[in-house]
Amino acid sequence: MGRWRNGFGTLVVHGHGGTKATVPLEIATSYRARAKGLLGRDGLEGAILLSPANGIHTFRMRIPIDVAYLDRRLTVIAVRTMRPGRLGRPRLRSRHVLEAEAGAMATWGMKASTRVTIEVE
Numbered sequence: 001m002g003r004w005r006n007g008f009g010t011l012v013v014h015g016h017g018g019t020k021a022t023v024p025l026e027i028a029t030s031y032r033a034r035a036k037g038l039l040g041r042d043g044l045e046g047a048i049l050l051s052p053a054n055g056i057h058t059f060r061m062r063i064p065i066d067v068a069y070l071d072r073r074l075t076v077i078a079v080r081t082m083r084p085g086r087l088g089r090p091r092l093r094s095r096h097v098l099e100a101e102a103g104a105m106a107t108w109g110m111k112a113s114t115r116v117t118i119e120v121e
Helices: 031-036 104-108
Strands: 007-014 020-028 047-050 065-070 076-082 096-101 115-120
Touching: 020 031, 020 104, 020 115, 065 104, 096 104
Parallel strands: 020 047
Antiparallel strands: 007 020, 007 115, 047 096, 065 076, 065 096
């Protein structure tokens, strides 16, 4: 866990009550890939994982996004929706950050205490 490389995979959201959502995932682990994140994009199918990361910003972003902070066990600490031009508060226990288009995480059933797994292609 946590030893990924830049690339693609699948995010599996293990919802409460046994539900499961699978989502296309982009993985950004290098400094350059994490710094770029969703900057300059008009949308995203699925999610992007920034690792390691404990906070983000939405300066120069074109769209509002959902942000999920994950601990080292890939349990969601918090989920926030952020408009462009904002600075997110770093989370002390966060080791990874997931970003998606605003509203997407609610449809996947992602909220605090949700567990996720990452399947690498």
